[in-house]
Each structure stands twice: as structure tokens, then as C-alpha cells.
Amino acid sequence: MSLLVNKVQNLLQSLGKGFLSNVEAFGRGSLFMWSLLLAIPSVFFRFDLLLKQIYVAGVLSLPIILMAGLFIGMVLSLQGYTILVKFSAEEAVGTMTALSLLREIGPVVGGLLFAGRAGSALTAEIGLMRSTEQISALEMMAVDPLKFVYAPRFLAMIIALPLLVLIFNALGVFGGYLVSVSWLGVDSGAFWSQMSSEVDWREDVVNGMIKSVAFGFLIAIVALFQGVNAIPTSEGVSNATTRTVVHASLGILGLDFVLTSVMFT
Amino acid sequence: MKKQTKVEIWVGAFVLMSLMALVYIAFQVSNFSGLKDKPTYEVSALFDNIGGLKKRASLKMSGVVIGRITAIEIDPVSFKARVHMQIDQAFNELPMDSSVSILTSGLLGDQYVGLDPGGDEEVLEQGSEIEMTQSAMVLEELIGQFLVKFSESD
Numbered sequence: 001m002s003l004l005v006n007k008v009q010n011l012l013q014s015l016g017k018g019f020l021s022n023v024e025a026f027g028r029g030s031l032f033m034w035s036l037l038l039a040i041p042s043v044f045f046r047f048d049l050l051l052k053q054i055y056v057a058g059v060l061s062l063p064i065i066l067m068a069g070l071f072i073g074m075v076l077s078l079q080g081y082t083i084l085v086k087f088s089a090e091e092a093v094g095t096m097t098a099l100s101l102l103r104e105i106g107p108v109v110g111g112l113l114f115a116g117r118a119g120s121a122l123t124a125e126i127g128l129m130r131s132t133e134q135i136s137a138l139e140m141m142a143v144d145p146l147k148f149v150y151a152p153r154f155l156a157m158i159i160a161l162p163l164l165v166l167i168f169n170a171l172g173v174f175g176g177y178l179v180s181v182s183w184l185g186v187d188s189g190a191f192w193s194q195m196s197s198e199v200d201w202r203e204d205v206v207n208g209m210i211k212s213v214a215f216g217f218l219i220a221i222v223a224l225f226q227g228v229n230a231i232p233t234s235e236g237v238s239n240a241t242t243r244t245v246v247h248a249s250l251g252i253l254g255l256d257f258v259l260t261s262v263m264f265t
Numbered sequence: 266m267k268k269q270t271k272v273e274i275w276v277g278a279f280v281l282m283s284l285m286a287l288v289y290i291a292f293q294v295s296n297f298s299g300l301k302d303k304p305t306y307e308v309s310a311l312f313d314n315i316g317g318l319k320k321r322a323s324l325k326m327s328g329v330v331i332g333r334i335t336a337i338e339i340d341p342v343s344f345k346a347r348v349h350m351q352i353d354q355a356f357n358e359l360p361m362d363s364s365v366s367i368l369t370s371g372l373l374g375d376q377y378v379g380l381d382p383g384g385d386e387e388v389l390e391q392g393s394e395i396e397m398t399q400s401a402m403v404l405e406e407l408i409g410q411f412l413v414k415f416s417e418s419d
Contacts, residue, residue: 051269054279163279163280169290199296205290
């Protein structure tokens, strides 16, 4: 009997402990986010740091974004064509490709790739900086890591993702054009005119850009928070990197649903 | 110093690329350069039934797009649907007695408003109301009419 009571007690304890640690992590995350936001103005006094981080997060992510955008646009229009041709509405393939890219696929797939390419690298970098005590060394020299290490990386990611998504979208539409006009023989005039009459600047393009800014913010917060809170061992850093990719990806998909239901209904 | 220059050049190229992508999306893919920038004037019309007409649907004359539907609301006096439309200022000599009807492009396509010009001397201008309207064809009503006729002829 006392064994059973003991077991129930243990179960309750582990539940409570897990809940408390989750709440604590959430609180620390919110405080961290707030202090990051406060540190952003200091980035403008060290513009070279920001440029370096835009290079690391944005320019180095270009190859994967270029390839993915081109191929996703091509495959979208190929699949759209096979269905639309049944209703002899194959001119609408351009509209379909452009709308799905601008509204959903560009920000979401771009964000997922960015989380895998730049987010994980950021977590690993910060985690290693901590485990090799570089952050402590900076603090010893009275250099605030928040201003000189975290804030430039944070801002760079928020800037880089929307730019990458723009390039992704443009290349995706171009890929769709290549497949449907050059290969499958859709009329090029109807392709462009239907597209530009259906795609709205404010509704579709700007809303997609707002999405990508939100995703950039999410990825940057998750990656930095995991890096800062990584256990400073090789295993701890590798776990933190994995968590960054998983949490950021799930966060993007969840946030995308929320944003879509607010923007496009 | 040299490394920093290289980074700056790459970031510059990156930003330039995304600006080019933005321009491409704005002018080739979306309607950024469309009717919105041109001067327009707004007219309205009362319909008994607008069917499935939506905001942003096009207004066509002889099949050519000359404007857009900007708002649809219920007129509080007559309880009919009031459809507001913007017409491109280039078409500012449409006769006052033009008629509008709600049509469907193709069998399953979107609904749009078609404008048939009349012969009046007076022309439509900002705020004027088109009197002659023809409602959308609602399939259920058509079937209902057909059934009534069918049973009468029996």
C-alpha cells in the first residue's frame, strides 16, 4: 500500500517538476527576448558586426535557397499543370504557382531551410562560445555579449530571412515559367496576364513578407535561446542544435497556420 | 580590412539580388502597376441579387477590364445589394443610361460585372448611380422556374 502511495507521489512529483521547469524556461525565454530587443539599438553603432552576421546568415544560405526555390517552383507548376489541363484551364498554372509560393510555400519552406541552415549554425556557434568560455572572457573584459554577440546575430536573422524569401519566390515563379511555358507549352501571354491580374500586391505579396519577418524573428529567438542555455559539453551543444531545428520548424508551421487564418480569411 | 571589404561586397550583392526579386514580383507577378495607381472614379448600382459576386471582381465592357468592384453592401432603404465599382479614368465618357449585369466567365468561372454602354448624352461621373441592372443568374431559381413552367404545361 505504501509502495503505491510512493509511486503516486513520484509520478506527481515528476509531473510538477516538468511543469515548473517548462514555466521557468518560458519565463527565461521571455526575459531573454526582452533584453535582446532592448539591445537592438546598440547594433547600429557597430554596423560592421551586423554586416558580418548578414553575410553568415544570408549570403551563405543563398545556394540552398536558390536551388530549392527553382525546383519547388518547377514541381509546383508541373503538378498543377497535370490537374488543370483536365479542365483545359492550364493557363491558370501561373496563378496557382505564384499564389501558393507568395502566400505559403515561400515563407514556410524558406523558413524551414533557414532554420536548418542558419539557425542550427547559430546555436552551435553560441553553444561552443559558451563551452569554451569565450562569453565569460568577453564579460571579464566588460564587453556586453548581449550587445556585441547576440543582438547583431538576432537582427541579422530577422533581416536576412525576408530577403531570402523574396529571392526564393522570384526564382520559384521563374521555375514555374520555365516548366509550363518552355516545356509544357502554356501560352506565355496568358500565363503572365492571369498571374498579374489575380495576385494582389497588398494581400498576397506584403502578407507573405510579413509572414517571413515573423518566422525570422521566431528562428532567431529559438536559436539564440537554445545556444545560450545549452549545457556546455559536446553532447549538450549537439542536443541544443537539434532542439533548435525541431522547435523552430514546429513553431514555423504552427505560427503559419495562425497567420494564415488571420490574413487570408 | 580586406576580409571586411569582401563581406561588404557579398552583402551588397545579396541585398541587390533581393531588391531585383522584389521589383520582379511587384511588376511581373502582382498587380502593383495595375489599376490602383491610375486615377479612377467611383459609381454604384443596386442589384436584386448579386449571386456569388465578390469584392475585387472585375468590371468589363465588351470583355475588356475597365474597373474593379470595391465594396458590396446592403442598401438600408431598399434592402437591395449596393455594389460600388471603380472605373478607370480613361473611360470617363460612358453614357448615363449604360446598364450593368452580373455575368459568369465560362461555366464554372468567377463572376464579374459586365457593362453595356447606352446612348445618353450625359456621362457617368464620380458618385453617379447606374439605374439599369440585371441580377446574377441563380441556378436554383432557374430550376424552380423551369419546374413551375413544366408543371403548368402538364
